[in-house]
Amino acid sequence: MSFEGKTAWITGASSGIGAALAQEWASRGANIILSGRDEGRLSAVADRLETETLTLPFDVRDEESMREATDTATGWKGGVDIFVANAGISQRSPAVDTDMQVYRDIIDIDLTSQIAASQALLPHMTGRGSGKLLFISSIAGKVGVPMRTAYCAAKHGLIGYADALRGELSQSGVDVHVICPGSVATDVSRNALNGDGSVRGRSDKVIDNGIAPEDAARRIVDAVELNQREIIVAEGMEEAMGEMRRTPDQLFDQVSGMVAAGYMEKMQAED
Template sequence: MSFKGQTAWITGASSGIGAALAKALAEQGARLVLSGRKIDALEAVAAECGSDCLILPFETTDIAALAPAVEQAWTWSGGIDLLVNNAGISQRSLAVETAYPVYQRIIDVDLLAPIALTQEILPKMAARKSGRLAYISSIAGKVGVPMRTAYCAAKFGLAGYADALRAETSVLGLKVHTIYPGSIRTDVSRNALTADGSARGASDSVIDNGIDPQVAAKWMLDAMLADQREIIVAEGGEAKMGELRRTPDALFDQVAAMMASGYAEKMKSEAKQ
């Protein structure tokens, strides 16, 4: 199985995990919609991919830009088969020292922006009754990690949204994947916000010694093609932490069965009484 002939849209595609996913999908023969803020970086990724690419730059928190972006992406490809909500920003600061605007910024980027984009594209996928929605959370979206209170709040929230969405769309033929990376060799730490909202500008040794992004990208795509709902991409202690908090498939099945048995219709009916 592969994504050959399918169209994948990746946010945060200019570097790191997003760029690695773009290259891995291109190798499988997918068409790509690449989004991010830096046009020159997106063009460089597109050149490396060497496949059909639409460069669609926008700021993910610019809510007004989302509807036209979705329309352009959908029209260009005749539909989106896989949306990867990857754009995000991390944190390296203690809660007691962190200014509240840092929380607002990280939650806007890491939680509200992917929700907003999903809400724009969801009706189109639902009408077609096919498509995959992937969310890049983090091991810090499973386990509360020091110096990442804002990041953990956003990534835990993203996982909760994805889990509920998965249950709702299970009756529509859509697939929802929540991906929990551990340390991947990217600039995530350098770009992380500090207590005053400035970029950290330095990496962590655990990140520098982390999983190669291309290895992580293949891991993620293979798991999606295997229809895994929770995808933990981590090694060592991080993998153990993720596995300790893994949601049993039986629980996902139980919640999906609620939808299949008419849960939503019952709730709507009760509201009218």
């Protein structure tokens, strides 16, 4: 597909993969909507894009603000063609030393809020009969990684939601893509939470030496253009782990076939 003239809405767009995706889609002719908590940083990203942009700052946990942003986004440029659920926060702490509030916060930001934003946008996309939903999970959403129990729980959950949603929407014209990055050179580790909820404040060498965000964004957009449903963006051992846990396309097709054969209607008729 061509992205020329399409509108891509990206959350967590002030830095890292989100900002890089904005740049990549803008370079391919798309209009860009940028969301995140920091309006100043969003504006700085917008200033670098050679396309029409709209900044919609809000905290993903503020559902009222999110719904107001959804109304604005769907009313701009004829609607939202691509939505990227990218906002998130990571963790670096053993489970035994991690407060339950850290689990609640990470699951709220990385999972529940992403679901809420997608649910708010679903009527718009299904009503139009077209659209693409992208969920930024992680290799840690496929493989349990030590020191990241809360993060893994949230990212595994995001894949579960996205895969089920893909099946439900398989006859609607709306595509669902799951993105599983490995180490990408962003501030994800520096911004991660310690077991007591404090911000870690330092990065990991493996993250610092990871894939450049611009490279990751190009790979993601190329794969979306090819309509790949599960997109692994990783190298070395991380890529190998992701590929070992990759969901076969045949399984996606089987679920879509169930929906096409009336599975959902039969289930609802039994209620």
